[in-house]
Amino acid sequence: MGEITAEVLVSRLAEWGVDTVFGIPGDGINGIMEGLRRNRDKIRFVLVHHEEAAAFMATAYAKTTGRIGVCLATSGPGGIHLANGLYDAKLDHVPVLAITGLQESSVLGTAYQQEVNLDRFFADVSEYNQIIMNPAQLPALVDVAIRTAYARRGVAHLTIPNDIQVAPAGKDPYQTVAPVVAPSTAPIYLAPAVRPRDADLRTAADVLNAAEKVAILAGIGARGAGALLERVADTLGAPIVKSLSGKMVLPDDSPYVTGGLGLLGTKPSEDLMEDCDALLMLGTNFPYTKFLPKPGAAKVVQVEIDPGRAGTRIATDVPLVGDVGATLEALLPLLERKEPKHLRRYQEKVRDWNERMSSLESADRDPIAPQYLAAQLDALATDDAILTCDSGTxxxxxxxxxxxxxxxxxxxxxxxxxMAPGLPYAIAAQLAHPGRQVLSLIGDGGFAMLMAEFSTAVRYRLPVKIVVNNNNSLGQILWEQMVLGFPEHGVRFGEPVPDYAAVARACGGFGVHVDKPGDVPGALRDALAYDGPALVDVAVDPNEPPLPASVTYEQAKKFATSFLKGQPHQGAIATTLFRDKIQQLKG
Structure with a gap:
């Protein structure tokens, strides 16, 4: 057999710099798998256990490298399984290419086995979405798909019928008169250097210069502009709040940083949003509007690369369309230096908050406090570690x-x-950065969903370290029910409690279970020292609440109501809350 169309697909991906594809074979993509086999010196195929994990891995690969992530699934149910991971890429604005199979073109529309219109299914999640129906069109459509994913920071999807995959490369079976669209001569995407207009920069500077108490909210869009961000903060005497996704934009010990915002944030950040008279938003579309300044309380300048997102969360006085780094570089000379009185006040608040948080990281608490587990992992990890995390508490x-x-x-x-991306993210991050320490702090609920991927880590000899914060429950939902005033229902898994350490050992990796605080540091050290995939399953206090920085009267009232309605763990929860308060007072 000569060169087939699937080989052209793989070669073109390689020319775009793709070196890894995550997926699972199936009869709808056997031709593509053959193309990968014939070109295994160009692209590494990573075999996973679930297509959802493949999509998460592609998303994480894009997040951690800045390059397009690629996932592959068969027709029908295989493609459907990609959806959750692809929506993760879409909503976090990272470039991912999903490739799926399709039944032979001659049977499409006949309700053939596993026939699903995947192009329609992916219509909402994708920025570019095409069926390849002619081998001659493939190279050009690969180019358009990848360029679009980069340009629009989202998902592109190509679905290819079985017969097209194995058709002779470049053959046009229809002998059309129209010329074949030629692929790009240079398969490369050059991001434009977007800078706001001078007049808009001047207007933004006027707003910020006139304010007395400026706050900055930085998101992942500010990544790489940390030094400029600190210079702006220093000039304006402005504290910096980081979104959760933007946590790595600046070090947490920066003198300008107040921490996060929202339910997972800090009290200084909440106070700052209520106290500022101007807010500079940088590369963030922060969704929780109730934590932002009240309408009219502060002037808002927002730097956003996508003009469609500027002003969607809060009324924006000056939208600046541009890259954060290029914008700050142009804005900085226009700003007037302010006295740092406002900044110093929040530095004092941050010191107090950090003392409160440190007091909850106590080794004396039994059952194990999840704060202590996270703090020990933080203390033992390297300064270049990559941490992936799941959703929930x-x-x-x-x-x-x-x-x-x-x-x-x-x-x-x-x-x-x-839920569930923590482990797949770690695997992709380790593949992308083989020389770095990669850790995943994940809840038992999220780990259980895709725990078969620990076997993937073992098979590829990836030294990822998985720490399971095991409260044997869906902790976030438990506390949400209580804050709504409902008695808990359907959130505790009960007996028997799975032994995730045994699962890790059964897969061929390191696994240890910990249920005593004194054993946590040693177990983590052993896992970090292990030459291969390691898992530490830690039984933490299931009644430890992820309390917001400030508890409102309504939240407290409904929380109390849930107790009166028959909360089955009143005693344990009350004891934990009491001990938290004692620890904070001691600290």
Missing amino acids: IATWAARHWRIRGRREFYLSGTLAT
Whole structure:
């Protein structure tokens, strides 16, 4: 057999710099798998256990490298399984290419086995979405798909019928008169250097210069502009709040940083949003508007690369369309230096907050406090460690007790906030950065969803370290029910409690279970020292609440109401809350 169309697909991906494809074979993509086999010196195929994990891995690969991530699934149910991971990429604005199979073109529309219109299914999640129906069109459509994914920071999808995959490369079976669209001569995407107009920059500077108490809210869009960001903060005497996705934009010990915002944030950040008279938003579309300044309380300048997103969360006085780094570089000479009185006040508040958080990281608490577990992982990890995280209470502990310092990075499902990406993210990050320490702090609920991927880590000999914060429950939902005034229902898994350490050992990796605080540091050290995939399953206090920085009267009232309605763990929860308060007072 000569060169087939699937080989052209793989070669073109390689020319675009793709070196890894995540997926699972199936009869709908056997031709593509053959193309990968014939070109295995160009592209590494990573075999996973679930297509959802493949999509998460592609998303994490894009997040951690800045290059397009690629996932592959068969027709029908295989393609459907990609959806959750692809929505994660869409909502966090990272470039991912999904490739799926399709039944032979001659049977499409006949309700053939596993026939699903995947182009229609992916219509909402994708920025570019095409069926390849002619081998001659493939190279050009690969180019358009990848360029679009980069340009629009989202998902592109190509679905290819079985017969097209194995057709002779470049053959046009229809002998059309129209010329074949030629592929790009240079398969490369050059991002434009977007800078706001001078008049808009001047207007923004006037607003910021006139304000007395400026606050900055920085998101992941400010990544790489940390030094400029600190210069702006120093000039304006402005404290900096970081979104959760933007946690790695600046070190947590920066003198300008107040921490996060929202349910997972800090009290100084909340106070700042109520206190400022001007807010500079940089590369963030922060969704929780109730934590932002009240309408009319502060002038708002927003730097946003996508003009369609500027002003969607809060009324914006001056939208600046541009890259954060290029914008700050142009804006900085226009800003007037302010006295740092406002900044110093928040530096004092941050010191007090950090003392409160440190008091909850006590080794004396039994059952194990999740804050202590997160703090120990933070203390033992390297300064260039990459931490991936899942959604739920675990995100609270990571947000507050995992400190960004040195070259550390932090990744989670930001806007979609889905469960289960922690482990797949770690695998992709380790493949992308083989020389760095990669850790995942993940809840038992999220780990259980895709725990078969630990076997993937073992098979590829990836030294990822998985720490399971095991409260044997869906902790975030438990506390949400209580804050709504409902007795808990359907959130505790009960007996028997799975032994995730045994699962890790059964897969061929390191696994240890910990249920005593004194054993936590040693277990983590052993896992970090192990030459291969390691898992530490830690039984933490299931009644530890991920309390917001400030508890409102309504939240407190409904929380109390849930107790009166028959909360089955009143005693344990009350004891934990009491001990938290004692620890804070002692601290």
